[in-house]
Amino acid sequence: MTRPAAASRKVLVAWDGSLAAATALPVAKLVARQLGAQVEALYVASDAQDREERGSLLLREAKRLGFGLRLATGDAANEIVRWTEEPGIVLVALTTHGRDLEVAYRLGGVAGRIVARTTRPVLIVKPESANTVRGLKRLLVPVDGTPKTAAALHPVMELAAALGAAIDLLYVAAPDQKAPEERGSVTAPRYVDQPQHEWPEWAAEVVHRLATCCAGCPEEVPVRIFLAQGEVGDEIARFAMDNQEDAIVLVRRSRFQPERAKVIRSVLRQTSCLMIIVGGEET
Template identity: 30%
Template sequence: MIGKVLLPLDGSEASLKAFIPAKSIAELLGLNLCILYVSDEVLTQEELIKKLNIKTAELDSFMISQRSGVPETVIIEEGEKSDYIIMGTHGKTADETRRMGSTTAGVIEGTFKPIFLIKPDSYMNIINGKWVPHRALIPLNGAPGSAQALAPAVEILRKTTAKIELLHICQSKAEPIKEEGGFTAPYYEDYPQHEWASWSKEFIRRFSPVMENHNHINMSVSMAQGDPGDEIVTFAEKNNNDFIAIAWHGTMSQFRAMTLKKVLAESKCPIMLIKIKD
């Protein structure tokens, strides 16, 4: 059975920003693109297409359906039948001064499916109507759980010529990683250069077994020191990363997911979230 990419749309320009990346990823992976509209109003297919601002010339490239109910609940349910969810951070009623709308926030907390978030101001290099990442950033904190971001991201990136940049961030006051198998770099500015090289090689060996059958992928590891959110945003801007994949624990409550909140607020490229299964 052919898998699918789920694209929730509500007719807003902000949500439609996710159409090209969703269509591109579906084509790249050979998946069906399924557009979902959630509303209690009943529309004909023609009315629905018009409401969602979809070009009729593109109708052959996707399926479209509508369901009633609470948007985030329906999206999560339909997402369980999908391989990826790709959606805008904001919809018709969302305040764009906030990092995301309530529906998107509910979906990312409620699903374990890999989910792409496209902001209204996301920059995407679109060529011939397609978006394909060329330089991907995957931050890893040295815990095996964070490496879960690799597999779904590599499934996409292995189909491209994109370079994968692994970024490990050292924090002087960070608590030691309690997860079994954790592996972090020592926080020493004068650490011998040859030791850094040795550490980098071991870091890649431990956290990228998913790469074993994809030797054609260009991958490197970099290290930074400081606040993780700041370092990720700065690194992405400096290196022109056009795709960021982040593993997280699944809650946006106060004082949690501070790194992700920073990245969502300030990054300018599509972000892929993978919730860690504890």
């Protein structure tokens, strides 16, 4: 993805008119200011009558709140995905739920379908914690050590450069973790008991291999690497909270079918932190 010039950058907010979904708007405004971008909201009406009645209401509300609102009609997820592919969209903001509350996964049906299909990074906001957001200065990026997952992070690296944000890579070692078969993958460092040698060498190599070579991280983005141990979702959530990360970046490797995307679901359940989800090669 070529980084669009600041003037043409847009943050798209999907707004279903609910109060819950509206909590994404101030967050989007904050992030857009950081990016030098415009906020554009989108309401997808179910039919002409809905567009006429609710659409008009929301247009007035948007004007009052000071952002532009586009109206579309049709299937909400399909329409939003189509709009996310418009030129200049660098980020799509959604709340975990709006009108179609789906507490079990903490990722609503429409939201889930958008995340599963758009090629743009999606910022997921939890309505209940939206007012604590202070911007995106530190992004926690868990990595599984594989080049393919790292390559999927390229849009986030570009986003981090545009945001002026720093990246904290996190590698979580789990007891039953098998070595990735993918060539060029990295696993945990072997000798953390000699921190004067192995740790800095491993850290430098992982940053080089995953962030620079695979994800194409721009030089100006500061990148650090951390190591944790335990169940992956738990550790990501714990680390984000302990280190006051502004957002957790996760790579989607599935379309949220049942029994898939366990890490994303686990992190969503456990943390109120913002999340950015990017699409990766599906497995």
